[in-house]
Amino acid sequence: MSSSISARDASILSFGAALGAASMYLAIRISNSNRRSNRKRPAAPETRSLPPFARELERNAALHQIRLREWEDMEWRQKSGWRGKDFCHNPEGRAVRVLSYYYADDNCPDGKKDMTGVVWFGPDAESHRGLCHGGAMSALMDDFCGHVAFVTSDSPWSGATVQVNVSLKKPVKVGSVLRIVGRVSKREGRKVHVEAVLDDGGGWEGNAEPVVYAVLEGLSIDGVKMSEHDDEIATRTWEMHTCREGRRHRRDSGWNIKGLKQSDVNK
Secondary structure, three states: OHHHHHHHHHHHHHHHHHHHHHHHHHHHHHHHHHHHHHHHOOOOOOHHHOOHHHHHHHHOOOEEEEEOHHHHOHHHHHHOOOOOOOOOOOOOOOOEEEEEEEEEOOOOOOOOOOEEEEEEEOHHHEOOOOEEOHHHHHHHHHHHHHHHHHHOOOOOOOEEEEEEEEEEOOOOEOOOEEEEEEEEEEEEOOEEEEEEEEEOOOOOOOOOOOOEEEEEEEEEEEOOOOOOOOOOOOOOOEEEEEOOOOOEEEEEHHHHOOOOOHHHHOO
């Protein structure tokens, strides 16, 4: 009896050891495969490799770069009640990612109050082979429609987008860096009408005129309370700030809320 049990136990142990080795081998293969896959996935381009229109926006001292703390400070974002990462402003996002928004105020030489964005369409926005989903373009337009209304009001998140009419003109290739430019076309009380165009920036790579990918006619409502919170984050206002490099920022007053190092405030 004991001899038979020992033989069976030995067989079970041998099978368990083989199964464990196979599982470990499979886990290593999957891990290596994931690392290779991540190395192959395209990342958002660095500033020096952005198209000319994006570098020109960065150099234009007349423009205000729009900065919200929850787009950049992920630790503060989590501690302040957000449950995830911003859909279009996630610094690690690989779908549609707004790299920067710039706003032209009353002091700009041409007098236009445009907001312009530099946008990267990554691999996680893919639909047809090598092309981005139309929903990624529409999501961008939704984001723009809201923020161009907010930036022309007294405070960030001062309302909500309620209507997004998007005409898709041309498919966007994965990895593209495009320009979105638009403005408030009309205000009717709390209604903010917005128009915008998504294009390639024009005037580069031999293009005399911008190639248009999508057109927006949208509507936002100003002064609508969307959050159930009533704290210093919910009541933030816009501030004008000049960083050490001389770049002007239109940023939210949340950068002054406790928990941020002074060295970060001065960026």
